[in-house]
Structure formats: structure tokens, C-alpha cells
Amino acid sequence: MSSHNILSIAGSDPSGGAGVQADLKTFSALGGYGMTVITALTAQSTTGVAGVQEVPADFVALQLDTLLADARVDAVKIGMLATPEVIGAVAKAIDTHRLPHVVLDPVMVAKSGDRLLAAEAIDVVRSELLPRADLVTPNLPEAAALLGEDEAGDLDAMRAQAGRLLDLGARRVLLKGGHLGGDTSTDLLVAADAAPQVFTAERVATRNTHGTGCTLSSAIAALRPQRPGFDAAVRDAKTYLTAALRHADALDAGHGTGPVHHFHAWWPTGARG
Ligand SMILES: Nc1ncnc2c1ncn2[C@@H]1O[C@H](COP(=O)(O)OP(=O)(O)OP(=O)(O)O)[C@@H](O)[C@H]1O
Numbered sequence: 001m002s003s004h005n006i007l008s009i010a011g012s013d014p015s016g017g018a019g020v021q022a023d024l025k026t027f028s029a030l031g032g033y034g035m036t037v038i039t040a041l042t043a044q045s046t047t048g049v050a051g052v053q054e055v056p057a058d059f060v061a062l063q064l065d066t067l068l069a070d071a072r073v074d075a076v077k078i079g080m081l082a083t084p085e086v087i088g089a090v091a092k093a094i095d096t097h098r099l100p101h102v103v104l105d106p107v108m109v110a111k112s113g114d115r116l117l118a119a120e121a122i123d124v125v126r127s128e129l130l131p132r133a134d135l136v137t138p139n140l141p142e143a144a145a146l147l148g149e150d151e152a153g154d155l156d157a158m159r160a161q162a163g164r165l166l167d168l169g170a171r172r173v174l175l176k177g178g179h180l181g182g183d184t185s186t187d188l189l190v191a192a193d194a195a196p197q198v199f200t201a202e203r204v205a206t207r208n209t210h211g212t213g214c215t216l217s218s219a220i221a222a223l224r225p226q227r228p229g230f231d232a233a234v235r236d237a238k239t240y241l242t243a244a245l246r247h248a249d250a251l252d253a254g255h256g257t258g259p260v261h262h263f264h265a266w267w268p269t270g271a272r273g
């Protein structure tokens with residue numbers, strides 16, 4: 001197979017730092033061919049979200065069915081979903097089209113604090129999407145919201161919460177510890193049928209972290225078809241993200257929380273698979 005088709009189902013971020021724009025840059029940098037189904041437009045910059053225009057669920061379904069009637073998709077990244085109706089349309093497409101390697105980033109709130117998912121939709125993510133995803137990648141606040149618990153404050157609490165997310169029906173969970181602080185940035189991968197794995201990277205000293213979550217989940221989706229399993233895809237995706245964070249300060253894309261840099265000259269060609 002010459003290339004892999006990677007589908008992003010997500011919202012648009014005009015600043016190019018998050019959403020489908022970040023996803024496409026990531027797919028390209030890692031040797032995938034990117035496709036998109038857009039769930040919402042945001043009016044957004046590095047300083048915040050000024051507005052959200054949701055795409056009607058039947059039009060999300062039409063985008064999915066039109067694309068998937070024609071094209072093979074090798075992995076899927078799901079990001080911003082906005083409404084319960086859109087979640088329903090995406091869940092249906094996963095079943096109807098038997099989508100492979102589904103990576104669910106349960107986006108709820110932007111770095112700026114603005115809501116990207118209706119509060120009443122959290123229950124629907126839990127019941128409709130968690131069991132359909134091959135990997136779900138919550139940050140600490142998202143895991144807490146899905147569980148209806150307080151945020152984990154250390155690695156032990158992360159282990160316990162990741163286990164409870166498996167109990168809710170998730171197949172694999174990558175619980176991202178970026179919000180814990182400290183000198184390192186530690187994420188925990190758990191699955192029902194494998195020992196937990198800890199992925200630790202140096203914490204990059206930058207305020208430009210807009211789109212880290214989008215980038216990580218997209219990198220995992222892009223790499224999964226090129227790797228033997230999710231653990232190898234997560235390991236290499238984290239390496240990619242850390243490098244993209246290291247290059248973030250070279251950009252000049254706004255005055256707030258700037259984006260990470262998908263500059264692939266530094267990504268070793270041999271590692272692209
Ligand atoms: N300064 C940093 N240096 C290195 N890695 C980081 C840094 N900040 C975050 N990360 C890593 O980036 C990934 C995503 O981080 P985080 O937990 O903050 O996700 P997020 O809140 O979902 O991001 P987003 O707001 O873009 O959705 C994780 O692997 C985390 O460990």
C-alpha cells in the first residue's frame with residue numbers, strides 16, 4: 001500500500017493551531033494522506049474562541065457517507081463534536097462503515113477555557129463513543145468530566161481513573177498528564193488486555209501549547225497503520241509532539257497561546273514507515 005488515508009472528524013480553527021487544520025498538518029508531516037469531515041466552525045485565534053457555528057448533524061452524516069462510499073480510510077481521529085446529534089451521526093458512521101483504528105480525543109474546552117462541547121453532550125460521548133473508540137485520549141479535566149469525579153492529582157490517581165474509564169467500556173485509554181505540571185510531561189496508556197505503560201517526555205518550556213491534544217491524537221492516528229500496535233504509535237506520536245513543541249516559539253501566529261510547529265524536516269525519514 002503506497003499511502004494511508006487518515007480521516008479527521010473535527011472542528012475548524014482559523015488560527016491553524018488546533019482542529020482539522022492541526023490534524024491535516026500532522027497527517028502530512030507523518031506521511032499520511034489527510035481527509036476531513038467538519039463538525040463545526042469556530043471563530044478562534046490564539047487568544048480565544050469568539051463563536052461557534054455547528055454543522056447540522058445530517059450534513060455531518062452526508063459528509064461521512066459521501067466520502068466513505070468512495071474512499072478507503074485506514075485510521076480515524078475524532079476531535080470537536082459540539083452537539084449530541086453530531087455525536088450520534090459519527091457513532092452511526094463508525095458502525096455502518098466499520099471504521100478502523102478510531103482515536104477519540106474527547107475535546108470539551110479550548111486552552112482559552114471556551115466550551116467546545118455542549119455540557120449535555122458529555123453523557124452521549126460516554127455512552128455512544130467511548131465503547132466505539134479503539135483509543136480515547138482524555139486530558140485530566142476531560143477524564144474527570146467523563147467519570148463525574150475530581151481531577152487526578154498524581155500518577156496513582158491517574159492509574160485509578162484510567163482503569164475506571166476502561167470499566168465504562170473504552171478499549172484503550174491514553175490519559176494525558178500535561179495538566180499535572182512538573183519537569184516532565186507524563187501520559188499513561190492502559191488497555192483491558194495489556195499492562196499499563198507510562199510515556200514520559202521532557203516538559204518543553206514554552207507558552208505555545210495551542211493544539212497539543214489535537215496534534216497528539218492525530219499523530220497516533222497517522223502512525224497507527226504504520227506501526228504494529230497502539231503502544232508504538234503512541235510512543236512515536238509523543239516524540240513528534242515534543243519536537244513540534246520545541247519548535248513552537250519559531251512561529252509568530254498570534255499574541256496568545258501560540259500553536260506548535262509541524263515542521264517535518266527534523267522528523268527522521270526512516271521513522272516515517
Ligand atoms: N509543555 C509541554 N512539554 C511537553 N509535552 C507537553 C507539554 N504540554 C503538554 N504536553 C503533552 O501534550 C499532550 C497533550 O497535552 P494536554 O494534556 O495538555 O492535552 P490537552 O489539554 O488535551 O491539549 P488541548 O488543549 O490542545 O486539547 C500530552 O502528551 C502532554 O503530556
Ligand SMILES: Cc1ncc(CO)c(N)n1
Pocket residue numbers: 010011012013018019020042044079080107109110111116210211213214
Ligand atoms: C476546533 C478546535 N478543536 C479542538 C480544540 C482543542 O484545543 C480547539 N481549540 N479548537
